[in-house]
Amino acid sequence: MIIAALFITLFLLILLGVPIAFALAIASLVAILIEGSIPDLVILHQMLGGMDSFPLLSIPFFILAGALMNQGGITKRIFDFAGALMGWLRGGLGHVNVGASILFSGMSGAAVADAGGLGAIEIKAMRNKGYDADFSVGLTAASSTIGPIIPPSLPMIIYGVIAGVSIGQLFAAGIIPGLLMALALSIMVTIYARKRNYPKDAKFSLGRIAVTFKHAFPSLLAPVIIVGGILTGFFTATEAAVVACAYAFLLSSLWYRSLSLKGLLKVSFDTIETTSSIMLIIGGAAIFSWVLTSQGIHQIVADSLGFAGGNKYTVLLAITLILFIVGCFMETIAAITILTPILLPIALAAGIDPVQFGVIMVLNLMIGLLTPPLGMVLFVLSQVSSVPIERCAKATLPFLLPLIVVLVLIMLVPALTLWLPSVLY
Known part of the structure; x- marks a missing residue:
């Protein structure tokens, strides 16, 4: 009864266009009022508890670092270097697109930041x-x-933060799957390039590579400093976010001299707005997740998966389907906050490592960002490319295949996610 009221209220509010953070909190309040014995103050306590975590301090700093890189022209220099490195291949700008995303990923850990900043440059160059x-x-x-x-x-x-898993190990676990995603997408680019007879966009030139590398070298040091510092244990993920932010600011303002006071104010206000939205979502999702857990939803789901077979791969398949469906309708951060306390105990009971499960969950929800009706990346790219959202969704469908292949691989081969953390930690 309470769980039904919770989800019905949530979906009605989403359909009415209520922001997801408020929809989650209001739905939780309705469920608590129906239950009758839980004090209303529990909502505030749970929301604040969900947001009160030291590692979450890294969020505004990584967001600001990515925004500074876009505003300060660092993104453009990375794209130019990737173009010199891979533009001579058939369908070169497609390979450049993938390569630039790998380089940019070491600076900003958000798909929407990549799509909004780097994506605008990539689409314009490819159209030209x-x-x-x-x-x-x-x-x-x-x-x-x-x-x-x-x-x-x-x-x-x-x-x-929610699962109590080492963030350093999670970061290390994502490196090989991320490179596999890039390889799979590059294979897709090669197939398209041959089928549509796309040209080579530039001749191979060591001179051009050297020049663009010289211009981009300070920018390319950013992921080395950030990722290297975390993986070697020199600083934590939160400290790495501060270092990334400081480095991006110094690079944009003092080295490249491409960041104006007006630009700094803009990215600062954008960061405040984005961070506020994320933290509200985390708070709303925390109370929503608490209500679900208090009503034994994890046991209900576990019983359902047990009825379906209960072995490791059956559980993984069932969880994957749940995550994919949720990812189509719910914002990534809200989905992680709500589903981790429900699905992680089930995964652990089935013998799935929590680090591997984290990568599976994140990749699953990333695929959700590319699917309608609420795929945020589709909305961002529709805006920067002036292509209707329906056409963006249709264009993205073929590129889901390589991502799904990588997802299946990391589900079936745990070493792809667990080998590197075992070596480094």
Whole structure:
């Protein structure tokens, strides 16, 4: 009864256009009022408890670092270097698109930041070279999901906080899957390039590579400092976010001299707005998750999965389907906050490592960012490319295949996610 009221209220509020953070909190309040014995103050306590975590301090700093890189022209220099490195391949700008996402992922752990900043540059360059709009938008959408898999990653930070799992190990676990995603997308680019006879966009030139590398070298040091510092234990993920932010500011303002006071104010206010939205979602999802857990939803789900077979791969398949469906309708951070306390105990009972499960969950929800009706990456790319949202969704569909293949691989081969953390930690 209470669980039914919780979900019915939530879906009605979402359909009415209520922001997801408020929809989660209001639905929880309705369920608590129906239950009758829980004090109303529990909502405030649970919301504040969900937001009161030291690692979550890294979120505004990583967001600001990504915004500073976009505003300060760092993103453009990374794209130019990737173009010199891979533009000589057939369908070169497609490979550049993927390569630039790998480089940018080491600085900003959000798919939406990749799509909004780097994506705008990529789509414009591909259009100018005569690439089809559906190919440009679809590939850019898919490649933007590499960002939250390769460290640093905002979704993995949130999962690590809720699951009590080492964020450093999660970051290390995402490196190989992220590179596999890039390889799978590059294979897709090669197939499209041959089928549509896309040209080589530039001749191979060591001189051009050297020049663009020289210009981009300070920018390329950012992921080395951030990721290297975390993986070697020199600083924590939260400290790494502060370092990333400081480095991006110094690079944009003093080295490249491309960040104006007006630009700094803009990215600061954008960061405040984005961080506030994320923290409200985390707070709303925390109370929603608490209500579900208090009503024994994890046991209900576990019993259902047990009835379906209960072995490791059956549980993984069932969880994957749940995550995919939820990802189509719910914002990533809210989904992680709500579902981790429900699904993680089931995964642990089935013998699935929590680090592997974290990568599976994040990649699953990244695929959800590319699917209607609420795929945030689709909305961002529709805005920056002036392509209707329906056409963006259709263009992205073929590029879901390589991502799903990688997802299946990391489900079936735990070593792909667990080998590197075991070596480094």
